[in-house]
Amino acid sequence: MDVESGGDMQSESVNLKQDTEMVENIANAKRRIVQELKKVIIGQEKVIELLLISLFSKGHSVIVGVPGLAKTLLVSSIAQALQLRFSRIQFTPDLMPSDITGTEVLEEDRATGKRIFKFVQGPVFANIVLADEINRTTPKTQSAMLQAMQEYKVTVGGVTYELDSPFLVFATQNPIEQEGTYPLPEAQLDRFMFEIEIDYPGYQEENEIVRNTTSAYEPALNTVISPVEIRELQNLVRRVPVSDHVTDYAVRIVRGTRPGEKAAPDFIKEWVKWGASPRASQYLILGGKTRAILDGRYTVSVEDIRELLIPVLKHRIIPNLYAESEGITTKEIVEKLKASVE
Numbered sequence: 624m625d626v627e628s629g630g631d632m633q634s635e636s637v638n639l640k641q642d643t644e645m646v647e648n649i650a651n652a653k654r655r656i657v658q659e660l661k662k663v664i665i666g667q668e669k670v671i672e673l674l675l676i677s678l679f680s681k682g683h684s685v686i687v688g689v690p691g692l693a694k695t696l697l698v699s700s701i702a703q704a705l706q707l708r709f710s711r712i713q714f715t716p717d718l719m720p721s722d723i724t725g726t727e728v729l730e731e732d733r734a735t736g737k738r739i740f741k742f743v744q745g746p747v748f749a750n751i752v753l754a755d756e757i758n759r760t761t762p763k764t765q766s767a768m769l770q771a772m773q774e775y776k777v778t779v780g781g782v783t784y785e786l787d788s789p790f791l792v793f794a795t796q797n798p799i800e801q802e803g804t805y806p807l808p809e810a811q812l813d814r815f816m817f818e819i820e821i822d823y824p825g826y827q828e829e830n831e832i833v834r835n836t837t838s839a840y841e842p843a844l845n846t847v848i849s850p851v852e853i854r855e856l857q858n859l860v861r862r863v864p865v866s867d868h869v870t871d872y873a874v875r876i877v878r879g880t881r882p883g884e885k886a887a888p889d890f891i892k893e894w895v896k897w898g899a900s901p902r903a904s905q906y907l908i909l910g911g912k913t914r915a916i917l918d919g920r921y922t923v924s925v926e927d928i929r930e931l932l933i934p935v936l937k938h939r940i941i942p943n944l945y946a947e948s949e950g951i952t953t954k955e956i957v958e959k960l961k962a963s964v965e
Contacts, residue, residue, distance in 0.1 A: 650919030682816025
C-alpha cells in the first residue's frame with residue numbers, strides 16, 4: 624500500500640465516522656422534533672414522518688385531506704420547530720403569477736430624483752411554502768411554481784433570483800370539492816416527491832384535540848435544529864450508501880407500473896394507462912436513505928423502500944378507463960403491486 628492510498632483510506636474512515644455521528648444526531652433531532660410537534664398536533668405520526676422525510680430529501684409534497692384536519696398548523700409548526708421562514712399562499716382562481724413570485728415597482732430616489740424599478744419579493748421567498756388548495760388556481764399561475772420547485776430560482780423581468788436554502792413546497796388539495804378546480808398537470812404532479820393523505824383522527828385523538836383547542840392552553844414550540852444543520856443533513860442523505868439489491872428492487876417495482884414492460888404484472892396491463900417515470904425510482908431511494916437515517920441507521924433496507932411505495936407511486940400512475948369504471952384506485956394498484964413483486 625502506498626502512502627497516498629493509505630491516506631485516502633484514513634480520510635474515508637474519518638468521513639464515515641463523522642457521518643455516523645451525524646446519523647445519531649439526526650435520529651435524536653427527529654425525536655425532539657416529534658416531541659415538540661406533539662404539543663400542537665395530536666396523532667398523525669405517519670404524516671409527520673413523511674413530511675420530515677420530504678424535508679431532508681429536498682422533495683416537495685402534496686397533502687390531500689378534507690378541511691379542518693390542521694394541515695396548515697402542521698406545516699407551520701414544523702417550520703417553527705426548525706427555525707425556518709414560513710409563508711402560506713391561498714390559491715384562488717384570480718391569483719396571478721406575480722402574486723407568488725413578486726413584482727417590480729417603480730420607486731423614486733429622493734437624493735437624485737431618478738425613478739428606478741425595485742423588485743419586491745413574493746411569498747415564494749421563504750424556506751417552507753404552503754400552497755393551499757393549489758388546484759384552485761389557473762394552470763398559468765400553477766406553472767409559476769415550477770421553476771421555483773425544480774431550479775430553486777425565480778425569474779422576474781429578465782432577472783433571476785436565487786431562493787434561500789432549504790426551500791420546500793407543501794401543496795394541499797381538497798379531495799371533496801372539485802367544482803371550479805384545475806387539476807395539476809402530470810408534469811407538475813411528478814415534481815412532488817410524495818402524495819400524503821391525512822385522514823380523520825381516531826376517537827381518543829379527537830377528544831384530546833377538542834379539549835386542547837377549546838381551552839386556554841397555548842403551547843410554545845422550541846427550536847430543535849437550525850437551517851444550517853438542515854442543509855448539512857440534506858447533504859448527508861446523498862452520502863448514505865445503498866446496496867445493489869435495494870436499488871434493483873426500487874427500479875423493478877417502478878418499471879412494474881408500466882403496462883408496456885414485458886415483466887409487468889397482468890393487472891398492470893389491464894388497469895394502467897401510464898406508469899411512473901424514473902423520478903419515482905430516484906425518490907424511492909432518496910426517501911429510503913432519509914427514512915434510514917431518521918431511524919438512526921446508516922444502511923437502507925428493502926423495507927424502507929416498501930414503506931414509501933404508496934406515497935411515491937400513487938400520484939404517478941394513471942389508470943385507464945376500465946379501471947376507473949370498476950372503481951379501482953391507484954392506491955389499490957400500488958398495494959397489489961407491492962404484494963406481487965418479491
